[in-house]
Amino acid sequence: MNSLNYTIAKDNDGKSIWKFLAGEMKPRGSFLTPFNIISIPIMILGLVLIVIRFWKGLGSVTNLTQEVPWGLWIGFDVVTGVAFAGGAYVLTFMVYILNMQKYHSIVRITVLNGFLAYVFYAGALLLDLGRPWNVINPIIGNSFGTSSVLFLVAWHFLLYMIAQLIEFSPAVAEWLGARKARKILSGMTVAAVIFGITLSTLHQSGLGALYLMAKDKIHPLWYNEFIPIMFFVSSIFAGLSMVIFEGSISHRVFFNQISEENHKSHNSIIIGLSKICAVAMFAYFFLQVLVFVHGKRWDLLFTPMGYWYLLEMFGFVMFPMLLFFYSYRRKNINLVKVAAILTMLGVILNRLNVTVIGFKWDAAIRYIPTWMELVVTLAVIFTEIWIFRWVVNRMPVLRESPSWVNDKH
Amino acid sequence: MALNRKDFFKVLGVTGVTLAIGKEAGAVPKKEESIEFKGILYDSTRCAGCQTCESACAEANGLPSPTAAIEAGVIRNTDEVHRTVVNAFNSSKGETYLKKQCMHCNEPACTAACLTQAMYKTKEGAVIWRGDKCMGCRYCMVSCPFDVPKFEYHSANPKIEKCNMCYSRLGEGKIPACVENCPAEALMYGPRRDLIKEARKRIVENPDQYVDHIYGEHEAGGTGFLYIAGVPFEELGLNTSIQKESYPSLSKGFLYSVPTIFVLWPAILLGIRESTKNNHLKSDENE
Ligand code: SF4
Ligand code: SF4
Numbered sequence: 001m002n003s004l005n006y007t008i009a010k011d012n013d014g015k016s017i018w019k020f021l022a023g024e025m026k027p028r029g030s031f032l033t034p035f036n037i038i039s040i041p042i043m044i045l046g047l048v049l050i051v052i053r054f055w056k057g058l059g060s061v062t063n064l065t066q067e068v069p070w071g072l073w074i075g076f077d078v079v080t081g082v083a084f085a086g087g088a089y090v091l092t093f094m095v096y097i098l099n100m101q102k103y104h105s106i107v108r109i110t111v112l113n114g115f116l117a118y119v120f121y122a123g124a125l126l127l128d129l130g131r132p133w134n135v136i137n138p139i140i141g142n143s144f145g146t147s148s149v150l151f152l153v154a155w156h157f158l159l160y161m162i163a164q165l166i167e168f169s170p171a172v173a174e175w176l177g178a179r180k181a182r183k184i185l186s187g188m189t190v191a192a193v194i195f196g197i198t199l200s201t202l203h204q205s206g207l208g209a210l211y212l213m214a215k216d217k218i219h220p221l222w223y224n225e226f227i228p229i230m231f232f233v234s235s236i237f238a239g240l241s242m243v244i245f246e247g248s249i250s251h252r253v254f255f256n257q258i259s260e261e262n263h264k265s266h267n268s269i270i271i272g273l274s275k276i277c278a279v280a281m282f283a284y285f286f287l288q289v290l291v292f293v294h295g296k297r298w299d300l301l302f303t304p305m306g307y308w309y310l311l312e313m314f315g316f317v318m319f320p321m322l323l324f325f326y327s328y329r330r331k332n333i334n335l336v337k338v339a340a341i342l343t344m345l346g347v348i349l350n351r352l353n354v355t356v357i358g359f360k361w362d363a364a365i366r367y368i369p370t371w372m373e374l375v376v377t378l379a380v381i382f383t384e385i386w387i388f389r390w391v392v393n394r395m396p397v398l399r400e401s402p403s404w405v406n407d408k409h
Numbered sequence: 410m411a412l413n414r415k416d417f418f419k420v421l422g423v424t425g426v427t428l429a430i431g432k433e434a435g436a437v438p439k440k441e442e443s444i445e446f447k448g449i450l451y452d453s454t455r456c457a458g459c460q461t462c463e464s465a466c467a468e469a470n471g472l473p474s475p476t477a478a479i480e481a482g483v484i485r486n487t488d489e490v491h492r493t494v495v496n497a498f499n500s501s502k503g504e505t506y507l508k509k510q511c512m513h514c515n516e517p518a519c520t521a522a523c524l525t526q527a528m529y530k531t532k533e534g535a536v537i538w539r540g541d542k543c544m545g546c547r548y549c550m551v552s553c554p555f556d557v558p559k560f561e562y563h564s565a566n567p568k569i570e571k572c573n574m575c576y577s578r579l580g581e582g583k584i585p586a587c588v589e590n591c592p593a594e595a596l597m598y599g600p601r602r603d604l605i606k607e608a609r610k611r612i613v614e615n616p617d618q619y620v621d622h623i624y625g626e627h628e629a630g631g632t633g634f635l636y637i638a639g640v641p642f643e644e645l646g647l648n649t650s651i652q653k654e655s656y657p658s659l660s661k662g663f664l665y666s667v668p669t670i671f672v673l674w675p676a677i678l679l680g681i682r683e684s685t686k687n688n689h690l691k692s693d694e695n696e
Binding site: 060070099137147148152194213215 | 480486488489518520521522523524525526527540541542543545546547548550552553554556559560561562563565566567648650651652656657659660662663664667670671673675678679681682684685688
């Protein structure tokens, strides 16, 4: 752990930028950590599988069928991953729009997390494209399919990544010691935040809207015309649960980088988030009940899919919601973490139920992902964590900004 | 940096506009009366299950000739090398045949889904696929209520395969290969309106022979491919609970709300930010 303790926020003026970057590329700390030992082989295997996939076609590594054309890579990597990245827009909303300064210290790490999640999980979308060389078509305007929800989602992903990059860029500037750039970039933060939140609202719900036309293919307990709203509301607590989860891990792994003051405020931040989660989950549960009652789905409840639905709603929405609420009242940090993990499982369950498990649930041949699809998914996640670690170890994400930041104001 | 910022907003502006335009561009629907689309009428009572249409289709489109014979009760499906198949059903009136292919919907889910307009409803009515635009996302497959588009999963340069009503032949003044070669005249090509008239006529003139239903007249908002038959369509494996509205109408509400949110949200967010500025001061004092 001590090896993580380097000079904090050096001012790099005067040093050649290439020399500096080359130095920063080198790994730091001990290399043979358990995480590295597990992740490296999986990442290499994943890379091999990706090569095979582009060489022999999607069918060589996936179990996708003519009836189930979207599997784990879309249902989990993209649809679920992006929900978890929702923490960035919720937190920037709280800090920059509602001015809840208490949460300021975790904005950077959350935005970084969100940004990387988009780059990697949404980037995993490219693996799933059959004709990826045409991916620029909807961007360059060769052919605008403006009536397509996917068109909208694709554009919003792209723009949101830019917005998040701008939100995060002051940290990069501080790392590079670029004082002027930092000033300009941080001046753009609020505009980026506002566009970012707008874009998030639209594409978090847009991911749900993608499935609106698959009306006859999704199990009626999970299909309703409000999927977009459901996806939006659940992305709030999905994102915040991820913030709680990731925050408590970062807190341990990057312990030395965090200032005394921020250590102290960490618990009160988590407690605060737990209250917001509880409220958002209550709204979500309430909406689900409304839709259910309105849709008159009673007869479906007492089927295997019905029990599955009840498990999702009560075991992974209602229960963690109560847990969040209880631990907020009791200020119990550990229970908050348990609730966050349960909530995340619930969100995974929900997204997979809409996109994979409930999709063509009555088909003769069911889609079950191959081990290769799983390995590629894991490889993508691990690569993201590697980059995340690399950035956090170098840039002022968790640690304080260099002193010159405040000097010049 | 200042330039970047400007570009960034320019991009945002352009998207905002295209999204706003999308509202109109997405709304292709014309009233059914005004549609002069061409289509195909298939009369199941005339079909003898000879599979000539299958071979003709394969030949016209450079696909391998079908080898499997028809067997009652065994459902064969279209796939990446079969754009059309004929199946036999043990119906209440004995062995009955039904041809399957793309329905060429009036308002196709696949074209509304496609973000590159690779799936394209031509003005003549045929729904075609354009490989130079397609990025292989398979959203068309997810959206098509009839599960028609098929994907070449085992190719590095995969195509989406589906019936395109022999669009290139139409351009040469010919008619679709299946229609041209059907020895039993079970298939008929022409303006959709005339086909519906013809179908009605057959039903009215032979009420015992036909069920009183033109499948595709209203299904999924109307389709270019129309069916008439002697037995109820659910006996022939067609989805009769399919909605009467077009499928793109399902996501229209969402798409329409997009420009509104794009305009209103930033304004609201700025407003809230202004009104909470004092919180900032307060919390500063607390610290
Ligand atoms: S049947 Fe499917 S593929 Fe054919 S036009 Fe309709 S939506 Fe498109
Ligand atoms: S797979 Fe091709 S044709 Fe189908 S929706 Fe995607 S881009 Fe369009």
